[in-house]
Amino acid sequence: SQQGEEDxxxxxxxxxxxxxxxxxxxxxxxxxxxxxxxxxxxxxHLILIRSNEREKHSGRLRVTLxxxxxxxxxxxxxxxxxxxxxxxxxxxxxxxxxxxGTGTQLKVEL
Amino acid sequence: DAMVIQxxxxxxxxxxxxxxxxxxxxxxxxxxYWYQQKSSQAPKLLFHYYDKDFNNEADTPDNFQSRRPNxxxxxxxxxxxxxxxxxxxxxxxxxxxxxSTDTQxxxxxxxxxxx
Numbered sequence: 137s138q139q140g141e142e143d144x145x146x147x148x149x150x151x152x153x154x155x156x157x158x159x160x161x162x163x164x165x166x167x168x169x170x171x172x173x174x175x176x177x178x179x180x181h182l183i184l185i186r187s188n189e190r191e192k193h194s195g196r197l198r199v200t201l202x203x204x205x206x207x208x209x210x211x212x213x214x215x216x217x218x219x220x221x222x223x224x225x226x227x228x229x230x231x232x233x234x235x236x237g238t239g240t241q242l243k244v245e246l
Numbered sequence: 247d248a249m250v251i252q253x254x255x256x257x258x259x260x261x262x263x264x265x266x267x268x269x270x271x272x273x274x275x276x277x278x279y280w281y282q283q284k285s286s287q288a289p290k291l292l293f294h295y296y297d298k299d300f301n302n303e304a305d306t307p308d309n310f311q312s313r314r315p316n317x318x319x320x321x322x323x324x325x326x327x328x329x330x331x332x333x334x335x336x337x338x339x340x341x342x343x344x345x346s347t348d349t350q351x352x353x354x355x356x357x358x359x360x361x
Binding site for chain 2: 179233
């Protein structure tokens with residue numbers, strides 16, 4: 137399967153702590169994106185990192201990409217209860233199809 | 247000001263009874279996608295339209311069809327729903343088909359229940 141693998145599958149932290157989730161993939165990629173999905177809702181695009189970039193920031197989000205290890209990580213700093221959601225990595229290879237990872241369920245407790 | 251709208255949000259149908267899910271967009275994007283997402287799984291692409299050009303994924307069952315009568319609307323038809331078709335169906339759009347650079351905008355999804 138070309139699907140991305142994410143770990144951990146589930147993560148529970150306290151508000152204010154940082155949350156890190158990881159994505160690994162098997163193919164060569166053009167870019168890698170991260171999406172958030174609140175329970176029972178659609179996906180919201182968070183950030184895109186290109187294959188020639190190593191790190192990218194957006195607000196409290198920090199994404200890294202290591203193409204030699206075929207892996208990416210998403211760091212959410214100073215987490216809030218509103219960050220509770222599922223987070224998916226998604227990537228494109230040679231074609232135009234977006235392939236999603238298996239997702240990490242993040243729960244931020246007060 | 248919703249950009250990708252899906253109706254209905256919840257749909258209940260009977261085994262074998264045809265059902266149509268609707269998606270509309272106000273973004274004037276060229277590409278519209280349909281994904282199937284089963285519980286606790288990643289979204290799986292069923293097919294997409296690039297303008298009027300229909301592109302089916304190789305492993306999408308024949309039971310699933312789609313129509314795009316104009317730029318704004320796209321429909322997902324399930325001809326004979328089975329119990330295994332119960333899922334969240336997500337519609338998405340992008341300006342162009344270059345998934346390497348384009349962001350996809352998702353609707354809220356339609357949750358389909360098959361009785």
